Amino acid sequence: MSGRGTETDLVTGAFSYSGSRIAELLIESGREVRTLTHHPDREHPLRARVQASPYRFDDPLALIRSLEGITTLYNTYWVRFERGRTTFAAAVANSRALFEAARRAGVARIVHVSIANPSIDSPLPYYRGKALAEDALAAAHIAYSIVRPTWIFGGGRDILANNIAWILRHMPIFVVPGDGQYLVQPVHVDDLANICLRAANGGSGEVVDAAGPDAMPFGALVRAIRDAVGKNTPIMRVSPAAMTALAQALGFLLRDVVLTADEIRGLTAGLLVSHRPALGHISFIEWLDESGPTLGRGYLNELDRHFRMRRTSAHA
Ligand SMILES: NC(=O)c1ccc[n+]([C@@H]2O[C@H](COP(=O)([O-])OP(=O)(O)OC[C@H]3O[C@@H](n4cnc5c(N)ncnc54)[C@H](OP(=O)(O)O)[C@@H]3O)[C@@H](O)[C@H]2O)c1
16 A cells, blocks of 8 residues: 555544544645554545554454554544443553554554543543553553643534534533533644644654643533524533433433533543643634534434444454
8 A cells, every 4th residue: 555655654543533634634744544443344535545454452463463564653542431341441451452563563653642631540430541541652662642632623523512512402401510610622623633743753752732722611612602503592500410310311312422420520620621831723712603503413423433333343
């Protein structure tokens, strides 16, 4: 697949959300791109240009073979919540297996997409798991960079902003957990992808946050989305416990996991914000002005995307 003199990178999840934008930017810059995915046959505009192989976390030699000839591995692999055999412990072990395979395959650099504010001491398994994956990368004896996004929006496949808009369009009320004053600082998927490409050329061990220019209280963000979609749905404050119950009830109706109790805890604890100067340039509020008319017209279902469609690997 590689032409002479053309370097090849591998982006995990190139037919999914952020990996798709990273892959597009790499192709635009003249690089060959391969991907690992659970859905190599998924319909996607990049399918004709990106060679896809299944994740083989269960087979170290196959995993190494899939990474041979790669200059930079851009890793977006992670799971949003635990379900069945999909656990955070498995995601950490799979991440470790991926890093080890990359080292053995001779990959020059890993750009690893983590999350803002990971912590080994976090009571939230997602954030703790992310910290453990970062530690595994630092111990993997390979050059690396870590990019920590806050909350990714834009590009037509962002579940959070889209589904907030969907609820505002279709439900009689919208509920916000707690006082809604905790900050969020979304980063556009294009900014994240550019930050990842820059990280590939930074010093090894560099850790950067990917956050946008607008930090605002969550309640204000929901009101901005409501204005953008042209609705006047009442927004009510409820306790995090009530919010969890309502999210579960809505999830039951939609056959999805709308928001988990842990995600509500992370949100209300102000973890979706960066404490460093913003590297992203695209304003959430300006993006909303353009995207409002189409945002949330359809619901994006996480279970359909990652759990119900045909899977090629037995291991999440
Ligand atoms: N989205 C956000 O707002 C956000 C915020 C902060 C940090 N992050 C981090 O940014 C990275 C990329 O996020 P993203 O939203 O762009 O992810 P994504 O595209 O939905 O998924 C990235 C990769 O992980 C795989 N994956 C996702 N869920 C899975 C599951 N339940 N079981 C097995 N594999 C699964 C996908 O498999 P397929 O290729 O088969 O789809 C894909 O290869 C992740 O590390 C995430 O933790 C995301």
